[in-house]
Amino acid sequence: MKFLPLLFVLFLPQSSTVDTSNAVVSFSVKGPLGGTVHGTLGGLKADIKFDEHNLSASSMHATVDVKTIKTGNDKRDRDLCNESTWFDVAKNPTIAFTSRSITKAASGYAAAGDLTIKGVTKPYTIPFTFDGKVFKGTFVVKRQDFDLGKMVGDEVTVNLTVPVKR
Numbered sequence: 001m002k003f004l005p006l007l008f009v010l011f012l013p014q015s016s017t018v019d020t021s022n023a024v025v026s027f028s029v030k031g032p033l034g035g036t037v038h039g040t041l042g043g044l045k046a047d048i049k050f051d052e053h054n055l056s057a058s059s060m061h062a063t064v065d066v067k068t069i070k071t072g073n074d075k076r077d078r079d080l081c082n083e084s085t086w087f088d089v090a091k092n093p094t095i096a097f098t099s100r101s102i103t104k105a106a107s108g109y110a111a112a113g114d115l116t117i118k119g120v121t122k123p124y125t126i127p128f129t130f131d132g133k134v135f136k137g138t139f140v141v142k143r144q145d146f147d148l149g150k151m152v153g154d155e156v157t158v159n160l161t162v163p164v165k166r
Contacts, residue, residue: 016048016164024161025064029143030153037076037152041095042068048164050102050130052109058102060111062162063094086149092118097126111137117146128160135162 023044031037043065050058066087069077081089099113108129115124122145128137137160144154 016050016166018044018046018048019163019165020044022163024159026159027156029156032151037071039069039071041066042070043094044162046162048135048162050135052130055102055104055109058099060097060099060102060113063096066093066095080149083149087118097124115141117141118148120146122146126160133163135164136160 023046025041025044026039027041028036028038041064044062045064046060046062048060048062050060066089067081069080069087071077071080080086096116097111097113099111101113102109102111104110105127108127110125110127112123112125114121124139124141126137126139128135130136139158141156141158142154143149143152143156
């Protein structure tokens with residue numbers, strides 16, 4: 001019986017420390033003149049508990065700081081941050097995702113949860129892989145779901161590369 005508590009601890013989901021200095025949150029969207037706008041968001045903060053053998057006990061919560069948006073055009077970045085038709089960072093400083101469940105998927109895993117952008121929360125699923133050191137995922141956000149601006153494509157492709165230390 002002395003070993004029962006030790007066994008229980010061994011099977012708890014492992015909490016991971018995100019290597020924020022090497023994490024990358026990038027995005028791309030069709031621009032107003034037909035080209036593609038690429039950008040990044042920084043300030044990632046995440047609480048990840050992941051155990052591939054016990055997915056029901058796994059969870060993820062992450063935020064990014066909207067004012068860190070970088071698209072290679074300072075004026076566009078200021079407009080994206082400050083205009084009410086875009087992110088309006090004074091009222092909406094972060095983008096957040098909180099998982100409700102994590103399941104096995106065809107090629108990796110899927111985190112189903114709530115994505116909050118500009119004060120609007122919608123259910124989203126983020127497919128991802130994990131190699132023991134890095135979480136990687138790609139998903140598409142519908143810009144109109146979150147009442148974000150105009151004059152660009154509705155589909156914003158988001159790429160995540162999140163290294164962790166266990």
